[in-house]
Amino acid sequence: MTTMTEQATQVYSVFIRATPEQVWDGIxxxxxxxxxxxxxxxxxxxxxxxxxxxxxxxxxxxxxxxxIIESDPPRILRHTWRSLFDGETAAEPPSRVTWEIEPQESGVTKLTVTHDQLEASPKTAAGVAGGWSYVLSGLKTLLETGEPLQG
Structure with a gap:
C-alpha cells in the first residue's frame, strides 16, 4: 500500500487478487x-x-x-465527499474521491483511491488520513479471503 501524505491530496494504492468487476462490486x-x-x-x-x-x-x-461526478464500471468512480459524522467536518466544503481500477497480470487488480480538493477541509483531511489505509486493507482481505479484516 502506498500513501502520499500531502494533506490536500491523499493517494492510496493496493493490489488485490480479484477481477476489476469484483473490485467494482466491492466498492x-x-x-x-x-x-x-x-x-x-x-x-x-x-x-x-x-x-x-x-x-x-x-x-x-x-x-x-x-x-457522483463520473462512473465508468469497472474502471473509475469519482464523487464528492462531505463527512457528516462531526459538526466541524460537516461545515467544511466537499472534497473529491476518485477510485481507479486497473487490471494487472495474473488475475490481480490495482485499486488507487485519490482523495483530493482537501485544501479548505483540514478536519476532513486529518480524519480520512488514517481511514483509507484501513478501508483498502479491509476490502483486499474481504475480496481475497471472503472474510472481513476484523471479525
Whole structure:
C-alpha cells in the first residue's frame, strides 16, 4: 500500500487478487461495504449527478454525502465527499474521491483511491488520513479471503 501524505491530496494504492468487476462490486455494493467500510452501506445509483451516501448499516444516520461526478464500471468512480459524522467536518466544503481500477497480470487488480480538493477541509483531511489505509486493507482481505479484516 502506498500513501502520499500531502494533506490536500491523499493517494492510496493496493493490489488485490480479484477481477476489476469484483473490485467494482466491492466498492459499490452494500453487501460488501458493510463488511469493511466501517460498517456502512453505500447508497447510490452511481449515475452522474446522483447522490452518493454512506449510511450506517443499521439504516441510521448518513455519515458521508456527496454526488457522483463520473462512473465508468469497472474502471473509475469519482464523487464528492462531505463527512457528516462531526459538526466541524460537516461545515467544511466537499472534497473529491476518485477510485481507479486497473487490471494487472495474473488475475490481480490495482485499486488507487485519490482523495483530493482537501485544501479548505483540514478536519476532513486529518480524519480520512488514517481511514483509507484501513478501508483498502479491509476490502483486499474481504475480496481475497471472503472474510472481513476484523471479525
Amino acid at each position: 459499490t455494493k452494500p453487501e460488501f461495504t458493510t463488511r469493511y467500510f466501517y460498517g456502512t452501506k453505500i447508497d447510490s445509483t452511481f449515475e452522474p449527478a446522483t447522490p452518493y451516501l454512506s449510511v450506517a448499516a443499521d439504516g441510521g444516520e448518513t455519515l458521508v454525502d456527496g454526488e
